[in-house]
Amino acid sequence: MMLIIATKSPFINALPLTTTNASLVLTQDSVIGVTTAIDSQHFINVFALESDLIARGLLLTAQNNADITIIDLAQFVQLTVSSHPIMNW
């Protein structure tokens, strides 16, 4: 499974839309994406990193978004270990 790691705000750098077997992880400024309607049908899963959500005051917003799975750093590392290839976005 491909893992796409987003780092930039989706308002600056639009999130990818893929038809391949891929999951998306929102990290750093890309967690801003939880405030928008993410087209989750393009991904197996859409994850968001908990610490980046908390830092930006967006944890509650993410918790209310059914398309988002919140993960901690350990789960993020596990994802990177179990996924191939990995692409930064």
Add this chain to the structure above:
Amino acid sequence: MKSLAVINKSAPFGNINYRESLDITLANASYDRPIALFFSDDGVFQLLNNTDATLTGNKELSKTFGLLEMYDVEDIYFCQSSLAARGLCEQDLIIDGQCLTGPQWFAKLAEFAHIVTF
């Protein structure tokens, strides 16, 4: 003394724009320069409730924004369309200000002698 408008368009923590913006604002305010802060685009995320900047190795933003009142920086404006595009409203923000529509935004900016954007 010529007036200054500071526009904040960057999300916090991804870069140091938000810190530089506050530094220039407080430095100019300390010399009694007429100054106003504008927040648009991802800059509105600087003002969200319940942030925890310490997780990114930075100082908590709410404490810094608390200094604005002490420096008499009271002219604060938000871009209405930027808030709406991000599913936010004024109640989500930690400081009081005036929400401006597009035409009002540029009309207000035109009142200032200098404009800097971060």
